[in-house]
Amino acid sequence: xxxxxxxxxxxxxxxxxxxxxxxxxxxxxxxxxxxxxxxxxxxxxxxxxxxxxxxxxxxxxxxxxxxxxxxxxxxxxxxxxxxxxxxxxxxxxxxxxxxxxxxxxxxxxxxxxxxxxxxxxxxxxxxxxxxxxxxxxxxxxxxxxxxxxxxxxxxxxxxxxxxxxxxxxxxxxxxxxxxxxxxxxxxxxxxxxxxxxxxxxxxxxxxxxxxxxxxxxxxxxxxxxxxxxxxxxxxxxxxxxxxxxxxxxxxxxxxxxxxxxxxxxxxxxxxxxxxxxxxxxxxxxxxxxxxxxxxxxxxxxxxxxxxxxxxxxx
Numbered sequence: 319x320x321x322x323x324x325x326x327x328x329x330x331x332x333x334x335x336x337x338x339x340x341x342x343x344x345x346x347x348x349x350x351x352x353x354x355x356x357x358x359x360x361x362x363x364x365x366x367x368x369x370x371x372x373x374x375x376x377x378x379x380x381x382x383x384x385x386x387x388x389x390x391x392x393x394x395x396x397x398x399x400x401x402x403x404x405x406x407x408x409x410x411x412x413x414x415x416x417x418x419x420x421x422x423x424x425x426x427x428x429x430x431x432x433x434x435x436x437x438x439x440x441x442x443x444x445x446x447x448x449x450x451x452x453x454x455x456x457x458x459x460x461x462x463x464x465x466x467x468x469x470x471x472x473x474x475x476x477x478x479x480x481x482x483x484x485x486x487x488x489x490x491x492x493x494x495x496x497x498x499x500x501x502x503x504x505x506x507x508x509x510x511x512x513x514x515x516x517x518x519x520x521x522x523x524x525x526x527x528x529x530x531x532x533x534x535x536x537x538x539x540x541x542x543x544x545x546x547x548x549x550x551x552x553x554x555x556x557x558x559x560x561x562x563x564x565x566x567x568x569x570x571x572x573x574x575x576x577x578x579x580x581x582x583x584x585x586x587x588x589x590x591x592x593x594x595x596x597x598x599x600x601x602x603x604x605x606x607x608x609x610x611x612x613x614x615x616x617x618x619x620x621x622x623x624x625x626x627x628x629x630x631x632x
Contacts, residue, residue: 321419321442324393325453330444337423337447337471343514344469344592349424350518351591352401357584362576368407371464374618374625375408375491382616383412386489392416392459397448397480398423398466402430405462406437413439423447449479458483463492465623468596474606481610486632490612493625497597498566499552505569509590521591522583529583532571535561566621600624 322328337345351357358364376382386392387409394413396405399420405413418441420430427443434441446452448463449470461484463476470476473494481490497503509528513521540560547555553567565571572585589595600617603624607614611631618625 320440321393321395321417322444324417325419325457327444327452330452340593341423341447341471344594345423347518347521347587347591348400348422348469349426350522351584351587352403352424352426352429354522354580354584355401355429357578357580358401358403360578360581363581364403364407366574366576367403371404371408374493374620375616375627377616377618383409386460387412387416393457394418394460394462395451395453395458395483396420397451397461397463398469399430399443400424400426400466402433402441404464406433406439408462408464411439413441418442419444419453421446421448421451449476451479451483453483455482456485458488459485460489460491463490465493465495467492468494468598469592469594471594473596473598477606478610481612481630484630486630488630489615490628490630491626493623494603495595495597495623496619496621497599498621501551501568502566502570503597506590506595509569510593510595513590514593518591522587525583525586525590526579528569528571529573529579529586532561532565532573532582532586533579535564535571536573536575598624 322330372378372380394416396402396418399405399422402420405418405420420427420441420443422445427445431443448466461480463480467473467476477492484490513524516524538560541557542560542563543557544553544555547553561571561573570586570589572582574582600619603626607626607628612628613631614626614628616627
């Protein structure tokens with residue numbers, strides 16, 4: 319039985335509700351991004367993202383995935399699936415033994431459908447706003463939302479809507495952006511606003527000089543030693559690569575030497591283009607989980623963001 323049939327939604331094609339201007343723009347931006355398949359499908363890119371997912375959600379131990387999926391055929395909803403990349407990389411071949419439903423507000427669901435078919439992995443897909451999914455409450459075993467809740471109008475409201483769909487005892491797994499250093503927060507919003515009147519194609523091109531600056535800094539291989547913490551700017555003392563110092567404290571200039579320019583630009587576009595892009599603190603995230611009666615099983619906190627594996631109170 320497919321995921322949609324299991325939910326009584328067989329034949330449902332789309333359920334996109336009227337959204338805010340910023341939410342509409344954000345959906346269009348991600349539809350454009352995931353259509354640029356040459357910017358994220360190389361072995362180097364896929365390998366790096368897979369390891370990052372495993373580190374954050376599993377603490378590096380992939381055996382926990384089997385424990386999440388134990389006890390019969392699970393219904394997995396990927397809320398904000400994009401091109402299905404994160405689910406394919408994290409759950410992999412195990413998806414063949416469970417019912418997967420990818421939901422996204424953007425046209426990326428069509429890319430996800432193609433990629434799942436090419437990988438030989440079964441899955442259903444539905445174009446819908448994750449805050450208004452036509453899914454019965456308390457029907458889902460695992461709700462997975464990798465880097466999406468912060469791209470809605472309200473992160474907590476989105477998490478609340480998602481949690482309602484999960485069975486008591488089911489899991490809610492998500493990643494949200496963390497607040498950054500003061501100058502970086504300012505710069506991020508300044509760049510995002512500067513791109514807001516451009517088309518997605520123009521914004522992609524406009525970010526290339528920024529991406530190339532990141533590469534130029536990274537290729538220097540220079541290390542600096544920050545002598546003291548500067549707490550009011552969020553700057554930490556210690557030795558840091560110059561590119562990474564800029565990256566965390568001044569401006570997101572993504573660079574990895576094994577990635578192509580298009581792949582680095584993909585990451586920068588992902589950050590700067592969507593108008594809805596909220597950042598949060600660990601205290602906020604813990605508070606949300608408490609309010610929604612989500613028991614945190616695993617919490618990973620990095621400078622980039624906060625990853626949670628939680629279980630809904632029975």
